[in-house]
Amino acid sequence: MIALLARDLRLSIRAGGGFGLALAFFLIVVTLTPFAVGPNTATLSLIAPGILWLGALLACLLSLDRIFALDWEDGALDLVATSPLPLEGAAAIKAAAHWLTTGLPLTLAAPALGVLLNLPPQGFVWLALSLALGTPALSVIGTFGAALTVGVKRGGLLMSLIVLPLYVPTLIFGAEVARRGAEAQATATPLAALAAISLACVALLPFAAAAALRVNLR
Amino acid sequence: MSIWEYANPTKFMRVTGVALPWLWALTAVCLTVGLTWGFFFTPDDFRQGSTVKIIYLHVPSALMGINAWLMMLATSLIWLIRRHHVSALAAKAAAPVGATFTLIALATGALWGQPMWGTWWEWDPRLTSFLVLFLFYLGYMALWAAIEDPDTAADLTSVLCLVGSVFAVLSRYALVFWNQGLHQGASLSLDAEENVADVFWYPLLVCIAGFVLLFVALVFLRTRTEIRARRIKALETRARISAA
Numbered sequence: 001m002i003a004l005l006a007r008d009l010r011l012s013i014r015a016g017g018g019f020g021l022a023l024a025f026f027l028i029v030v031t032l033t034p035f036a037v038g039p040n041t042a043t044l045s046l047i048a049p050g051i052l053w054l055g056a057l058l059a060c061l062l063s064l065d066r067i068f069a070l071d072w073e074d075g076a077l078d079l080v081a082t083s084p085l086p087l088e089g090a091a092a093i094k095a096a097a098h099w100l101t102t103g104l105p106l107t108l109a110a111p112a113l114g115v116l117l118n119l120p121p122q123g124f125v126w127l128a129l130s131l132a133l134g135t136p137a138l139s140v141i142g143t144f145g146a147a148l149t150v151g152v153k154r155g156g157l158l159m160s161l162i163v164l165p166l167y168v169p170t171l172i173f174g175a176e177v178a179r180r181g182a183e184a185q186a187t188a189t190p191l192a193a194l195a196a197i198s199l200a201c202v203a204l205l206p207f208a209a210a211a212a213l214r215v216n217l218r
Numbered sequence: 219m220s221i222w223e224y225a226n227p228t229k230f231m232r233v234t235g236v237a238l239p240w241l242w243a244l245t246a247v248c249l250t251v252g253l254t255w256g257f258f259f260t261p262d263d264f265r266q267g268s269t270v271k272i273i274y275l276h277v278p279s280a281l282m283g284i285n286a287w288l289m290m291l292a293t294s295l296i297w298l299i300r301r302h303h304v305s306a307l308a309a310k311a312a313a314p315v316g317a318t319f320t321l322i323a324l325a326t327g328a329l330w331g332q333p334m335w336g337t338w339w340e341w342d343p344r345l346t347s348f349l350v351l352f353l354f355y356l357g358y359m360a361l362w363a364a365i366e367d368p369d370t371a372a373d374l375t376s377v378l379c380l381v382g383s384v385f386a387v388l389s390r391y392a393l394v395f396w397n398q399g400l401h402q403g404a405s406l407s408l409d410a411e412e413n414v415a416d417v418f419w420y421p422l423l424v425c426i427a428g429f430v431l432l433f434v435a436l437v438f439l440r441t442r443t444e445i446r447a448r449r450i451k452a453l454e455t456r457a458r459i460s461a462a
């Protein structure tokens with residue numbers, strides 16, 4: 001499992017792996033926001049938590065098709081499936097690798113981008129915390145979506161259509177934590193719900209992803 | 219005699235072939251009686267005026283929008299466990315019907331909301347969760363359409379239906395938390411003494427029966443079409459093999 005994780009991490013960091021693309025996309029979305037809604041700082045600080053969450057979610061979505069597509073094309077996925085490692089474990093590792101190369105950098109970059117959107121000072125901790133708790137769920141849900149559509153040629157749009165509705169609960173609670181944090185309100189309830197969603201997704205969805213992979217590899 | 223006998227496509231075709239004309243007739247009677255009664259022979263509401271009559275389209279279609287997904291969930295489970303092809307095809311057939319009912323519920327709700335709430339759309343948990351449900355239908359149908367091999371498609375859409383059901387329920391509760399509602403509470407429940415005034419209640423029941431029958435008839439019809447399409451494909455393959 002560790003070997004697979006290390007291999008996925010190396011592949012994504014080295015040339016052509018797309019590491020950093022998600023971060024650059026996140027930066028561009030945040031940069032474009034003031035052009036769309038106007039540079040009024042009061043408006044920006046009002047919508048900053050939501051825009052940052054939405055940007056992180058879309059950046060996460062764009063990198064999903066890399067999880068299985070390349071391994072599917074060159075046959076590495078068949079090798080993984082025939083190895084002694086259970087496919088559920090492989091799916092979980094793939095999701096972990098995606099989170100380490102996408103979710104974690106996004107979480108670390110979000111406070112810096114919060115400065116651009118004039119996020120209120122008390123909001124930074126909550127934004128980072130909500131993203132740290134929420135992005136694992138995004139990665140695991142995305143792994144499930146990628147596993148479903150891995151056999152489809154040019155399945156990117158299809159995967160977005162399938163994955164985005166599944167992101168709704170995570171987005172609601174995550175953005176709610178960030179918004180309440182920015183407005184200095186109590187955040188315990190949405191934070192608990194967000195953590196619950198993340199934990200449940202991490203615990204259950206690798207099984208669904210592995211089931212989908214087995215069907216696709218049949 | 220058990221329900222599994224209808225998993226045999228030939229038996230299914232024979233039974234539904236006999237049942238369909240009766241189903242259509244019953245549907246037509248129920249919908250004609252229910253809608254005419256509801257639209258022309260009930261009084262206007264004290265406060266809502268004649269807009270209250272949209273309830274005869276809105277409530278049954280909303281009901282069927284949710285129940286169609288539940289039916290797809292059940293048939294997907296049956297497909298995954300017992301591998302009956304008719305079951306998978308019934309789920310495929312039900313999806314566009316359910317999506318249409320969901321859309322009707324959203325549209326009639328908007329038409330009613332404009333004069334009553336003063337807005338076509340409000341980000342209320344009930345409205346939003348229906349929109350999310352509609353998106354689930356779209357994703358489900360898109361996945362069916364994208365995969366060529368029918369068995370693979372049936373398997374993957376069944377898994378999506380299962381996972382989607384969990385997330386649909388989750389979204390519902392998340393949305394209640396997210397925004398307080400403008401939509402009124404449930405107007406139908408079996409244990410309430412009187413749900414809505416009896417004058418509106420009886421025609422509504424007839425309409426609901428009509429919509430249920432319409433759903434069953436449409437699903438039968440579409441499942442029969444799917445079975446026939448599958449047979450044509452099999453015959454074409456056989457002809458190609460014997461020609462070669």
